[in-house]
Amino acid sequence: MESPLSEVSPHSQTIIEERGKRIKLAAEISLARSSSGRHWARALRRRIYRKPSQRECIVKKSTPPLKKEVPLVAEVVADVAEEKEEIEDKVRALQRLVPGGEEMEVDRLFEETADYIEALREQVGVMRALACILDGMESRDGDKL
Amino acid sequence: MEDEIQPLLNSASASPSVPTSGASFTALLGLPPNRAVELLHEPTFPSDPALVDRAARFSVFAAAAAASASSAPSPEMSPPPLPEATKKRKDGGGSNGKAKVKKGKHAEEDTDGDNKLPYVHVRARRGQATDSHSLAERARREKINARMKLLQELVPGCSKISGTALVLDEIINHVQYLQRQVEYLSMRLAAVNPRIDFSGLDTFLSATTMECGRLTIGNAKVGTELDQQQQQPVWSEVGVSDSDQMNSTTNSKRSQIQLPQNQLQHFWHVDLLNTQSHLQPSVWERDAVTGSTAPHVQREEQQSFVGTGAVPLLAFDRVNPVAPPIQSNQQLKMEL
Numbered sequence: 001m002e003s004p005l006s007e008v009s010p011h012s013q014t015i016i017e018e019r020g021k022r023i024k025l026a027a028e029i030s031l032a033r034s035s036s037g038r039h040w041a042r043a044l045r046r047r048i049y050r051k052p053s054q055r056e057c058i059v060k061k062s063t064p065p066l067k068k069e070v071p072l073v074a075e076v077v078a079d080v081a082e083e084k085e086e087i088e089d090k091v092r093a094l095q096r097l098v099p100g101g102e103e104m105e106v107d108r109l110f111e112e113t114a115d116y117i118e119a120l121r122e123q124v125g126v127m128r129a130l131a132c133i134l135d136g137m138e139s140r141d142g143d144k145l
Numbered sequence: 146m147e148d149e150i151q152p153l154l155n156s157a158s159a160s161p162s163v164p165t166s167g168a169s170f171t172a173l174l175g176l177p178p179n180r181a182v183e184l185l186h187e188p189t190f191p192s193d194p195a196l197v198d199r200a201a202r203f204s205v206f207a208a209a210a211a212a213s214a215s216s217a218p219s220p221e222m223s224p225p226p227l228p229e230a231t232k233k234r235k236d237g238g239g240s241n242g243k244a245k246v247k248k249g250k251h252a253e254e255d256t257d258g259d260n261k262l263p264y265v266h267v268r269a270r271r272g273q274a275t276d277s278h279s280l281a282e283r284a285r286r287e288k289i290n291a292r293m294k295l296l297q298e299l300v301p302g303c304s305k306i307s308g309t310a311l312v313l314d315e316i317i318n319h320v321q322y323l324q325r326q327v328e329y330l331s332m333r334l335a336a337v338n339p340r341i342d343f344s345g346l347d348t349f350l351s352a353t354t355m356e357c358g359r360l361t362i363g364n365a366k367v368g369t370e371l372d373q374q375q376q377q378p379v380w381s382e383v384g385v386s387d388s389d390q391m392n393s394t395t396n397s398k399r400s401q402i403q404l405p406q407n408q409l410q411h412f413w414h415v416d417l418l419n420t421q422s423h424l425q426p427s428v429w430e431r432d433a434v435t436g437s438t439a440p441h442v443q444r445e446e447q448q449s450f451v452g453t454g455a456v457p458l459l460a461f462d463r464v465n466p467v468a469p470p471i472q473s474n475q476q477l478k479m480e481l
Binding site: 016017019020021022023024027028031083086087090091093094097098106107110111113114116117118120121123124127128130131134135 | 285288289292293295296299300309310313314316317319320321323324326327328330331332333334335336337
C-alpha cells in the first residue's frame with residue numbers, strides 16, 4: 001500500500017482518512033490495554049470489539065464544550081435546585097465522555113475519570129513523539145529515494 | 146493478603162528498568178480500599194513520596210468509609226491515625242474539638258451500594274444532625290469531594306476555580322480536549338508518510354516479531370541500517386511516558402520486537418526526542434516470544450509487560466508478507 005505521492009489527491013485523501021481511522025483504533029486499543037484493570041478500559045474494549053456498526057467515535061459522541069446552561073424547565077425555585085440541576089447535567093455529560101461512565105456512581109465516576117485522563121495524556125504523548133519521529137524520518141529520507 | 150501484595154511490592158522495588166512499578170501502583174489503587182490502607186502501613190511500601198501521597202489520599206475516604214472488619218477487631222479504634230488527621234484538616238477551622246462527636250456506624254444501610262465498606266466513620270460537626278441517614282450522606286459527600294479535589298489537581302488550571310459546576314466544566318473540557326488530540330494525532334500520523342502504513346487490528350496480534358536496537362530521537366541521525374523482515378507480519382509496541390507527574394507513577398513502556406535471526410544484518414536506530422523534559426526514552430527490548438502463536442496467546446504475553454499505568458503504543462505493522470524485502474542498506478523503508 002505504498003504510493004509515492006507528493007501532493008494529496010482526493011483519492012489519497014480517503015486513503016489517509018482510512019488509515020487515520022485504523023490508527024485511531026489501534027490507539028484506542030492500546031489505551032484500553034494500558035489500564036486493563038479499570039472499568040473504563042474494559043468498557044472501551046467492549047465498545048471496540050463490538051460490531052463496527054455499533055462502534056462509535058469517541059469524539060463525535062462528545063458534547064460541545066459546555067457553557068452556562070439555561071434550565072429547560074422553568075422553575076421558580078431557589079438557586080440551589082438550579083445549581084444542582086446544572087451539576088447533574090454536567091455529571092451526566094462526563095458520564096457520556098468517559099467510557100463505561102453511564103453505569104457508575106458519581107464517586108466512582110470521578111475516580112475513573114482521573115485514571116482516564118492520565119491514560120489519555122500518556123497516549124497523546126506517545127503519539128506525539130511518534131509523529132515527531134516520523135516527521136524527522138520523512139524529511140530526512142525524502143531525498144534518499 | 147500478603148501473597149497478593151507481595152508480588153506487587155516485589156515488582157515495585159525492582160530496578161527502574163523493569164516497567165512494572167507503574168503496574169504495582171495502579172494495581173494498588175485497584176485494590177479494595179481496606180487493603181490499600183493496610184498496604185500503607187507495610188514497611189516495604191515504595192518510598193516514593195508521590196506514590197505514598199496519592200495512596201494516602203485514596204485511603205482517606207477509604208478509611209473514612211470503611212473499616213476493614215478483617216483487620217480491625219475493634220472498629221472504633223481501627224482507623225489509622227493518618228485518615229483521622231486528614232479528616233481534621235478537612236473539617237477546617239470551624240471545628241472545635243469538644244463539639245466533635247465521632248460516630249461509628251454499622252452499615253446495614255448499603256445506601257450507596259458500597260457493599261465492601263462495612264463501616265463509616267464520620268465526624269459530626271457542631272449542630273449537625275447525627276442520624277444514620279445524614280451521616281451516610283455526609284460520608285458520601287466527603288468522599289465525592291475528595292475525589293473531585295483529586296481531579297482538580299489533575300486538570301491544569303483547575304485548582305483556582307471555585308464552584309463545583311465550573312470545575313466540572315473544566316474537567317469535561319479537558320477530557321474532550323484530550324480525546325480530540327488523539328483524533329488529531331491519528332490523522333497526523335496517517336498523513337505523515339505515505340510509505341509507512343500502520344495497519345489495523347487483524348494484523349495487530351500476529352505472529353513473529355522483530356528486534357531492534359534502542360529507540361531514541363535526537364539531533365541524531367537515523368541509522369542507515371534496518372533489520373530485514375521476511376517472515377510473517379509482525380507487530381511491536383512503543384510507548385513513552387509523558388508528563389512529569391506520570392514519571393512518578395509509571396515507567397517507560399516496553400516495546401518488544403524481535404528479529405528473525407536469519408536475516409539480521411542491520412538494525413535501526415532512531416533517537417527519540419524528548420517532547421517533555423522528563424521524558425524517558427522508550428526501549429526496544431528483546432522479547433521472549435518467538436515463533437508464531439495464536440493471536441490470543443500473543444496478546445496475553447504482550448500484555449504482560451505493560452504496566453497498568455503505562456501506555457503501549459502504536460503498531461508498526463507488517464501486513465504483507467509478500468512485500469518486497471528491503472533492498473539496500475541505505476534505504477529506510479518500511480513496507481507494511
